[in-house]
Structures are given as C-alpha cells and as structure tokens.
Amino acid sequence: MTSITSNPAAAILGIGTALPAHSIAQADIAELIASSLQDSPDLARFARRIFRSCGVDTRYTCEPSYLGSPEDCRYLPIGDHSNIPTTKERMDTYKREALPLGLQAAKQAMNEASMSPEQITHLITVSCTGQYLPGLDVMLIRQLGLSPRVNRLPLIFQGCAAGLKAIQMARDVVLGAPGSQVLVVCVELCSLHFQPAKEREALFAASFFGDGAASCVIGSPKEHHSNNMNLGRGYSVLLPDSTEDMTWEVGNTGYDLYLSPRIPKLLGTHLKSELALLLGGDKLPELWAIHPGGRGIVDSVQEVMNLTEEHTKFSRDVLRNVGNLSSVTIMFVLNAMRQEMKSEGREEADGVAMAFGPGLTAELMRFTYIPAYAAANKEQNHALL
Template sequence: MPPVFLNRIGTATPGHEVHGTFRAFAEGLIADPRERRLFSRMADRAGIARRWSVLPPDGRPGHVDAEGFYAAGGFPSTRARMARWEAEAPGLAFRALDALGPVEGITHLIVASCTGFAAPGLDHAISAHLGLDETVARTNVGFMGCQAAIVALRLARDAVRADSSARVLVVNLELCTLHLQERPEVEQLLCFLLFGDGCSAALVSADPAGLRLDGFRCALLPEAEEQIAWRVGDNGFDMVLSGEVPKSLARALPPRLPALLDGAEPEAFDLWAIHPGGRSVLDAVEESCRPPQGALAGSRAVLEEHGNMSSPTVMFVLRGMLEAREAGRRGIAMAFGPGLSAETMRFMTV
C-alpha cells in the first residue's frame, strides 16, 4: 500500500476573546465564598490565557455575551443552540479552508464535530463553497469528542491506501461555547472554563510532503467509562469531564502504552502532539508516558492561547509541528474522548 501524508493544515478561531468574561460570569454563579476561592485558584492554574468564541463578550457583571444569548435565568434551548451552530459553523470553516490554501482534485470530504448537527449540514456547505464535484464521497464523524480529529485522519488514510489517487479534505469544527450551562457546581464550572471554539482543515493524500501517517491505535478504558461523557440535553449538550480523568490516565496509560505506541518505546518519538484537554491532562501524560523533556511545549502553548477546542485542538498542535518540521523526526499524536478512550497516530516528518 502507498504511504499516506498529511500535507497541510489550516486553522481558524472566531474573533471574540472571552476567557476573562466567561470566568467572571462563572465565579458569579458560586454563592459559597470558600468554593468561589477554590474556583479562582483552580482557574489560575488552568494554563489558559485566552479562549475564543462566536459570541461577542459583555464585560458587565452578571453578563456573558453582548447579544443576550446567555441571559441569566433563561439560557437557550438545545434548538436555539443548534440554530446558532448552523448559522456560525460555515463561516468559521471557510476561514480555516482559506488558511489551508488551494485544494484541487478533492475526492473525499470528512467533517468531524460533536457540538452541533444539521442536515443538510456543514459537509454540504463546504462542498458548495469550494465547488466540489457532486461525486465527492462525504463522511460525517459525530460525538467522538476531542479524539475525533485522529479518527478522521485514520479514515482519510484508509481512503488513500485504498486508492492512491484519492485526495481527502478533513475538517474539524467545534463551537464549544454554545454549550455553557447555568450551574453552580465548581467541577462543572471548571469544565466549562476549559473550552473554546475553533476549526481546522487538512489535506491528506499520497503526495510525499508534510507528515507521513504511519499507523493508528486505539484503546478503551472501561474502568473510567463515565468520566468523560457527552449527551444531548434540553438546554444544550451536557458535558461530564470528571476531575478524576488525569488520575485515571496516569494509571491506565502505562500498561496500554506498548499497544498504543505499536511496540515502540517513548524515547523513540521526538515529537509529541498531545491533545491539550487541560493542564492536568498534559501533566498526567507527561508523568505516565515519559516523553522527552519539553516535548509537550507545543500542546501547552495551544492550551494557553486557545483553551480546549475539542476535536480541532490536536490539529493546531500538529500544524505547529508541520511548520517547524525537520525531515526524519518520528512523532506520536494522542487524544482522549468519551468512554474513556484514547486514540493515537504515529507519524514521520518528511
């Protein structure tokens, strides 16, 4: 089978920086002063300086966005959130496609998102925007959370291995900030404090440029099954991201690492594109996988600038590695999702 390459990545975020505004609103939901202080300490340690949203922020106390999408005591229904996702998603996707650059001869389109759904959906909007041939094979990957980008790249690689003339466009788009909840629990508010909006677009083909995609592995961690969950509720999607996830990863990854790394030792990899699900998640991977010193710097930088954007986030990390690559360096990408599950991708810079 021919080798397959991730040739280019383009990324985009909305124009509204909201981290401080969202944090102030969350603190205002906590009545107990001790819990409010705990939230503030944890927020300070999150490793996030900025997050971006399709919603313009409102700096007034007790407000979230300037449009009143989140009105105190009257947060929007799931229907309203999906309507906003449908309205905002195409424009952000088009910006990521512009950043990707020219794409010709596309044979497959894979779109991944877990924060919004519509049919006809984003795949149709992208096809029309790019003028893709009506015979392009379209696939939508939904509700796989933060690991969906690696799943989508695996599907893209399979398509090119089946037909070396295939050219696959992979788009990951999430509008996480459309799913805030008006809840006072500190753990839930800390979960909301992580997430931002973003999009990536990537080209996968047999053209020998970029990152060679060498293999994929996955693992289920049933002992932590309910620690990451994502379900449709009446008022948006209900996210569970337990504070126990880092501890579970630290315990579960070492015995599974030989399989996830396809038998290689951690020191065999120069580049580590770890999905920055949070500072403590990166700490847990660093502790349990023992990558080279400073190997997670790229992931920490993306977390600081963008927060956790769910599926596109690891693509932002990979984009940095693509832009700064030196030929012949081996890499591993890793992301986690509902279940609890882990997906890995081995690659080589060319």
Template sequence: MKQISIKPAILGIGTAVPVYRLEQREVASRLAEALQDYPDSARWARRIFHQCGVVTRFTCEPNLLEPPKQCRYLIRESMEEVPSTEERMQLYKKESVPLALEAAGQALADSGTEVAEITHLLTVSCTGQFLPGLDSALIDQLGLKRDILRYPFQFQGCAAGLKAICMAKDLVSASPQAKVLIVCVELCTLHIQPSARREDLFGASFFGDGSSACVVADAGIGKLQEQAVFTLGDYRSVLLPDTAGEMVWEIGNHGFNLYLSPHIPRHINQYIPAEVEHLLGGSHMPELWAIHPGGRGIVDAVQAMYGLTDEQVGPSRTVLSNFGNLSSATLLFVLRELRERLKAGQSAEAEGVALAFGPGLTAELLRISYIPSGAQAPLKPDQLYV
C-alpha cells in the same frame, strides 16, 4: 504485477477561530461576580480558571463578553432567560460554516491542492447538529464535486479529529489517487451552563471555539515535498475499561451537559503506557509528541509518564494557552504548531506519536513522521499491488 509505493500524509493544515476573544482573567472576574451569592463556588472558580493553563480562547457568542447581568449563559434567577438548546443550535448553524470554510480554504492552499482534486470529505463535530449538514454546506460553498464521498463524524468528542485522520490514512492506503479533506469545527462555548456546580464551572474554564482542517493524500517514495508534511503510520483505537462514566456529554434543554471526571489523568497513567508500547511494537521512544490538550492535567500526565521535556510538550501547552480545548479541532492546531516549530528550527526527519482522548474513555494513537520540505517520504511505505 506492479508495486506502487504509498505513504499517506497530512499535506496541508488550516485553522480558524471566531473574532470574539475571551481573556481568562476577565472571564474569571465576571464569573466570580455572577457567583457572589455562592462564595464557595466563586473561590473554586477563580482557582480553577487560574490553574487550567488557558490564557485566551475564542467564542462565536458576543453575549459571553457582556457584564454578568447581561450575560445569558451565567447563573440567572430564571432559566427562561437562558438560551435553549434550539437557540444554541441556530447559532451553531450560523457560525460553524464560515469557520469551517476558512479552515478548509487554508488547508487546500497550504497543501497546493485544487478543490476539484478532493475525492473524500470527512466532517467532524460534537458541539452542534443540523441537516442538511456541514458536509452539504462545504460542497456548495467550496465548490467540491457533488458526487464526493462524504463521511460525517458526529458527537464523538475530542478524539474524533484524530480518528478522522486515521480513517483518511486508510482511504489513501486503499486508493493512492484519493485526496481527503478533513474539516473539524467545534463551538464549545455555546454549551456553557448557568450553574454554580463545580462540574459545570470546570467545563466552562478551558473550552474554546474554532475550526481546523487538513488534506491527506499520498506522499509516496520519490516525491519531493514542497511543503513540510507529517506522514501517517500505524494507529490504534481503544476503549479503556471501566471508564464509561468519566467523560459524559449529553443533550439537555439548555445546551449540552458535560461531565469530566478529575480521575481522567489517573486512567491515562494506568492504561496508556501499554497502548503506546503496543503501537510502537518495541521500537525506540519517538522524539515528537502531539498530545491533545484535553486539559492541563492530561498533558502533565503524559509528560511525567515518559519524562518528556518542556520543549516536547510545548506545542500542546501553547495551543491550550492560546485557544483552550477546541474538542475535535484541537489536535490539528497542535500539529500545525509542531510543524511550524520544526520548520523554524530547520529540523531533519523525526518520528512521533499523536494522542487524543474522548468519551468512552476512548484513546486514539497514531504514529507520525515529520518530513521537511525538499525531502522524500521515508522508506517502509505501505505497499499496493495492481
């Protein structure tokens, strides 16, 4: 019986955003003008836009840059002027594919992987749907094999990007020849609501549009890495108790309706320490932290919980500031930012944890290891006997 050393790893990452940039100050000003008949809401909106940690983000919808009277996504006298869910889904279908193709192409190039080598395709999105879907479009336009194994992750929220990475880890562990392409695309701004309600204004304050992708494959012992990689270790997925109403995402007649409870950071403080302890199994606290910036309060909660330095949460805060919350696509933006910082600092090997949260409340946790270029994957690999 022959023993094969397998170490699943993220070998390459790609990201893409639309061409239209939303400057937070300008958006807040336009929104306040649209809410002039609702002064309390306008004051609250200015404050939350200022405090949410976002400076810029991107959108696929140029109408969101128009003055308030021309912007169909802001509060109107008649809902007949507001884009319907059908119209928003048509725009999603048109704009999601080019972004997904750009991010996927970058990930393939970054990993040095040929299109023909990809054996599995995982597509992730919660902000739009169409059939034949994103997976079909990517096969046709990227030139992927037509018998590739496809796994769409639909409508699972912000945590789904990390969940897909964990699934890819299992696929590679089970089959060392597997090369998995993950593509996440989210057009969150399509669901901005024409409302003066605080819940809707909060959701409008920090979500952005974008796509991310990665290639997960074996980086087993003895393989020198031409590119810095993140190897993937143990993971944990847990549904937190008594939190089902804290993050809600439902389909409405004018886009998808989002509710985010202000108590989410408190629930993270209450439940996540035990989950991280379970994941680490008594080992030392890791140096690297890739936290999905679902909002400024989530990053603040994790930083305070573990006494993390500003440098340790820097990648998450930078992504939130420059792109906003991109739902499932965000975690790979964070990992790319973290990798580039480690490369620039000529960092040695380091251990870390990736965290993401979604409706449920669901928590996804994954142990990662940074391996610089020119190094070998670490010891303690997954083992496969053939």
C-alpha cells in the same frame, strides 16, 4: 535515521486553522462565571481558583454575549435563569457560525496542499457541538465548489478524540484507494454550551473549552513537496472502567458535559502500555502531539512517559493561547509543531499523536515529519529508479 513510515502511502499535505473574531481573557471569563454564582460563594471561589490553574490564558468565542457586562450575558446570567438560551437557540447560532470558520480553515488547507476543489474525492466533517441537516458537509461542498459526487463521511458527537480519528480514517481511505484526496474539516463551538454551574465538575469542564476550526488535506506524499507529516499506524482503544468519567449529553439549555477528576489518573494508569503496543519496541520518538484536554492530562502523559517540557510545549502552548477546542485541538498542535520544524530547518523526525474522548477513548497514531527538501529528494530518487 530510519523512519517509521519509510514507505509511506498517506500524508498530511496541508493544514488550515481558524478562530472566531472574539477573544476573551481567562481572567475575564472567570469573573463572568463567578458573578453568575453569587448565591454560591464556595463555588465562585472554586471557579476563580480552577480557572487560574488550568493552563489557559486566552480563549476565543463566536458569541459576543461573553464580552459585555455580567448583567447582559444570557449564557451565564446573574440571578434569574429564565432567559438562558435554549438548545434550539444554541443550534441556530451553531448553524450560522460554524460554516464560515470551517470554510476559512478548509481553504487554507487546500491552498497549502495545492489542491483544487475537483481533486478532493472524500470529505470528512467533524463536530460534537452542533448538528443540523442538511449538514456542514453539504454546505462545505457547495461553498468550496467540491464535486457533488464527493464521498461524504460525517463524524459527529465523538468528542475530543474525533479530530485524530478523522485523520486516521482519511489515512485508511488513501491506503485503501490510492489516488484519493481527503479533506478533513473539524468545527467546534464549545462556548455555545456554557451554562450556570451547579457543581464543581461543571466548572472544571467550563474552565478551558473554546471555539475554533481546523482542516487538513490527506493524500499521497509523493504528490506534494511541502513539509509533510507522513502517517504511520495507529488505532483506537477503549480504556477499562472509565465509561462514566466523560459524558456529553443533550440538555434543554445546551449540551451537558461531565469530566471526572479521575481522567488524568486513568490515562496515567493505562496509557504507557498502549503506547508500548503502538511503538512495538521502537525507542520513544522525538515529537509528541498530545491533545491538551486540560493541563492535568498533559502533566499525566509527561510524567508516565518521562517526557521533558520540550516534548509537551506544543500542547501546552495551544492550551494556553486558545484553550481546548475539542476535536479541533490536535490539528492546532500538529500545525504548531510542523511550523516550528519548518522555520528552524529541522531534520526528519518521528512522532506520536494522541487524543482522548468519551469512552474513555484514546486515539493513538505514529507519524513522521518530512522536511520539504527531504520529500523532494525522495520523489526525485524514486523517479530515477
């Protein structure tokens, strides 16, 4: 086959993922939220229904408060709301919990890429669920032993699309400065921003978000003989007439997220033409790394592009097993895809990755999975020329 990245200059060389220690069944979090809505029985019924149908079975959280009785949960209290954690309290928790998860994911990615700390030239950190200074980038440099001169590129408050945005930024760094080795670290603690719901849209947003971290190393593919994902062209696009359909603002008791029920329809309306532009007349690829922003989003992409369940299984599996991890999620999808391709001894295959965030923003990128033996053969052949 002819790869869409036949002469690649940038590839994902290693991926690491991390989840908090606390897992919670979707049915349990649904009951917790329903209990906090005792004074709004219609909303409580809607919560149970939407939580059952959103495609999530299990989520992870850094906050053990969700594991106890409803009476003890400050984030989703029954009755009195006077003791709900303030935004400052939530940021304090973020500062404490984000770094260990980011470190775990980064160490995995660097280990798989056979990358030592002194080889990392750039660090891109991504998060939209917490902020502090000196930030996660500084703490990662100290804890990982990276050079104090590493080029730091914090990418904050960009929503679910930011993970793929960071990958594309890293690709551009490697293309523009050959020999660069870029470490991308995404950490999202979405559950810190759960709060009592006042409307259906807030319940919809709370129905599938969870906590996690992911990291990848991006550099020249010729330097690594693992199961690479070689990175092709891509771009970011703002979809028309959609500015108010996804918002994420700082409130007094956490960040206030609004997701419009129009989002799947908007993606269905505009995505096909954008993917046609990305593919440039090439046939549809075999691999589809779709950010599972919710079951409706995956359904919409599958329908508009005439995909099969096989095409969307990685996205649906990630959504079911860990929920939507905001910017982190796309790396979970790419990692699951790559692991299956490796375990089954699959051949080289082209793919498309996509993620969506406020704007509405669509991040789109082509890639090629290169099995280990193919990568080794390509480098050996290159050495003989």
